[in-house]
Amino acid sequence: MSNNSNKAVPHAKRIANADTDQYYQSEQSLHQHVDHSLAHQEIETPFNFRHCCWFCQEPSQLRLLFPSTKQRLIDCTHQAISVPICGECKSLAKTSQASDIYRCREQIKKALAKRYQKDLAIGKNWTKEELANAGFEGGSFEGFARSGWMMFEIARDRVNFSGWPLWCNGEQIEDTTLGKQFIFDGVAYSDLSQAVDFYVKTFGLHKDFFVECIKIIGVKRFGHAIRFARLYIGYSSKERREILNDLAITEQSH
Structure with missing residues (x-):
């Protein structure tokens, strides 16, 4: 064609x-x-x-x-x-x-x-x-x-x-990938890494910053990590580090 x-x-x-x-x-x-x-x-x-x-x-x-x-x-x-x-x-x-x-x-x-x-x-x-x-x-x-x-x-x-x-x-035939899937918002991803890559590309997130947000907030609050990371698109490396420090302190106080 x-x-x-x-x-x-x-x-x-x-x-x-x-x-x-x-x-x-x-x-x-x-x-x-x-x-x-x-x-x-x-x-x-x-x-x-x-x-x-x-x-x-x-x-x-x-x-x-x-x-x-x-x-x-x-x-x-x-x-x-x-x-x-x-x-x-x-x-x-x-x-x-x-x-x-x-x-x-x-x-x-x-x-x-x-x-x-x-x-x-x-x-x-x-x-x-x-x-x-x-x-x-x-x-x-x-x-x-x-x-x-x-x-x-x-x-x-x-x-x-x-x-x-x-x-x-x-x-x-045994499923060797059982339990690896990550399901969020109605879509099944092969694993958490694929979901991270998808949202990084979809919303233009800074990947390292987003990954650190997930580590601090927790995988169970993946949606909250997305919303938080979207607030700081375009920030400098120094600003992102300060934001992550503040986030960690806030999460520890809860």
């Missing part, structure tokens, strides 16, 4: 059809270089997910063969399996060096969140009602007002989707 034809496709539609090879990758570029002497066993798929990508729940007609080589199978914690996957997730999986399918999923989730940073940020800067009543009718932002919330919901749901428990040949 040419660059001109890409631009002609509405952004929301591109997200909704993220599994299509026509937009993201050609079928040839999505080809997975696999050692076919490996006996990849298909995972058990619940009926209601029979046409879904295990990684993001988008429509799927492709398979990810994991691991792809006998060499990688040496370090893999489970048998060679075949997992349903959409075109976009498969293109992201090509660079994964994960030792198991769950860590591969974690890497894909991070890549999706990074790719759709702007769409996810819509839900942090607006509510559905605010966007609908923003008064953008007839202006250059009318399309954003109409489809912005849907774009956020699609991106959020893809990042949040956790797949279904993996069973193969009657054995369950």
